[in-house]
Amino acid sequence: EVQLVESGGGLVKPGGSLRLSCAASGFTLRSYRMNWVRQAPGKGLEWVSSISTSSSYIYYADSVKGRFTISRDNAKNSLYLQMNSLRADDTAVYYCARARAVAGTDFFDYWGQGTLVTVSS
Amino acid sequence: DIQMTQSPSTLSASVGDRVTITCRASQSISSWLAWYQQKPGKAPKLLIYDASSLESGVPSRFSGSGSGTEFTLTISSLQPDDFATYYCQQYNSYLYTFGQGTNLEIK
Numbered sequence: 425e426v427q428l429v430e431s432g433g434g435l436v437k438p439g440g441s442l443r444l445s446c447a448a449s450g451f452t453l454r455s456y457r458m459n460w461v462r463q464a465p466g467k468g469l470e471w472v473s474s475i476s477t478s479s480s481y482i483y484y485a486d487s488v489k490g491r492f493t494i495s496r497d498n499a500k501n502s503l504y505l506q507m508n509s510l511r512a513d514d515t516a517v518y519y520c521a522r523a524r525a526v527a528g529t530d531f532f533d534y535w536g537q538g539t540l541v542t543v544s545s
Numbered sequence: 546d547i548q549m550t551q552s553p554s555t556l557s558a559s560v561g562d563r564v565t566i567t568c569r570a571s572q573s574i575s576s577w578l579a580w581y582q583q584k585p586g587k588a589p590k591l592l593i594y595d596a597s598s599l600e601s602g603v604p605s606r607f608s609g610s611g612s613g614t615e616f617t618l619t620i621s622s623l624q625p626d627d628f629a630t631y632y633c634q635q636y637n638s639y640l641y642t643f644g645q646g647t648n649l650e651i652k
Contacts, residue, residue, distance in 0.1 A: 459641075469581075469589065469632055471641040483639045486546075519588055526595060531579040531636045533600070535588035 426450040426534045428520050433539030440510050440543070446503040446520030446536055454478075454498035457523040457530055460505050462516035463538075470516075473505065474523070488514075510543045517541075547571050547635050551644035557652040562623045566647045568616045568633035577637040580609055580618045583646075584629045592631075593618065623649075 432444040446458070460472040473484045473494040482494055493506040503520050517538040523530035548571035558564050568578065576596040581589035591600045593609035596616055606621040620627055628651050633644040 468646045469583075469634075469643040471643065474639060474641070481639075485640070524594075529577055529636050529639075531577075531591070531594045531634065532581075532589075533591050533594075535590075537588055 428536035430536045430539035433541045435542045441508045444505040448501045453501045458503045459521045464516040549644040566618045570614045574635045574637035581632045
């Protein structure tokens, strides 16, 4: 059974840092592009970042570029999101999501349960 | 970036109704569109990919259609478990974008 379990969320002050982790099981992580998607309280879904299987291709949403860093450790079956210079509008539930490849692109077929990040003084 | 616009934002319907949600892309995305269902406090669940392919395990009352810039999600006969928020997502580019969501509520 595919499982994605996020951890590392919590309360942090504006300007602070936090590192999220996503532990993958039930599939071979190194075979899949992985993503972070967030959802602010009461709002819609916002894609944050993606990383290719070997970490060669990395993309970020403009809203987090230069502040967030995505990484992965295939040997540890883990995905990470280092978040620096956090702002109040980064407050959200952060989901990791697996991407299933199809004809040169991919979509999100499995999601974790999410971890809440609250940025507040 | 490709903008995705869903309509309506809220839809009130009854059990047994046939409902349709529309998603429009700001430029052509071929058939690279997915639909997700999300219930409060839960992660999104994949329903449809490639605009019209039903994900394994998803009831056949869900169907998707469209290509280019206009897409629809149809639920043929609403069941109590279907009241949720639905999102479309384009994956034509790796700068993925979602629609703003459609809240399907009980009339």
